[in-house]
């Protein structure tokens with residue numbers, strides 16, 4: 377399904393399947409080569425195995441078929457993860473929340489305070505380091521969650537519908553900012569979404585998936601250089617890519633109807 381990119385491969389998902397309870401085939405025969413610096417979206421209808429694929433890559437669950445190989449000398453330990461819910465600790469300040477991945481690695485706050493402030497600066501929340509999550513809007517909470525995922529500068533960031541609960545304006549803004557942040561830390565992103573528009577704006581590769589059984593049906597490339605901005609979002613090229621992705625999504629949904 378996936379052709380090799382010119383980029384150095386960091387992760388290879390090889391014919392991976394996941395069956396739950398011996399009967400629910402959440403994912404079947406997924407093959408994906410992830411190149412360094414790729415922005416890959418997994419796009420598909422509900423139940424097509426997008427989250428299962430992310431959880432497999434994050435090593436939170438194990439495949440029942442196939443293999444996941446970290447070909448770039450990295451492991452599942454060098455990952456940042458962002459979920460749809462920001463999942464912040466309500467009793468801790470913004471800075472303490474962003475500190476979490478370091479804390480889990482046994483680091484001391486004082487030793488990494490600079491990195492924490494940098495990450496908050498990157499998401500535009502440096503002034504809110506001492507605030508508590510309840511004082512923030514939904515978009516700001518998501519920014520904290522992204523800062524937390526990026527603070528250790530992981531080489532791969534997995535994002536599971538991070539902006540689905542946000543209003544459209546906030547979502548557009550976060551899409552723009554995410555691309556800037558990605559360019560700044562030079563990471564690779566695998567991003568789960570239901571949104572054709574979001575996947576085209578963000579990705580250089582869109583993996584379209586279908587359900588029952590969850591599987592990859594197509595991969596589309598978005599050959600548009602980064603940085604991308606409003607000009608791209610309103611261009612004829614963008615409209616053409618969204619038409620192509622919408623057709624693939626219809627195909628994915630038609631096959632399951």
Ligand SMILES: Nc1ncnc2c1ncn2[C@@H]1O[C@H](COP(=O)(O)OP(=O)(O)OP(=O)(O)O)[C@@H](O)[C@H]1O
Nearest residue numbers: 396400401402421422423424425426427428429590
């Ligand atoms: N722990 C589990 N036990 C049993 N079945 C599961 C489990 N996790 C997922 N499934 C099933 O696997 C299939 C794929 O689920 P998954 O959450 O990966 O899909 P998805 O594409 O992420 O869906 P959505 O867009 O709705 O989040 C679904 O049929 C789901 O019910």
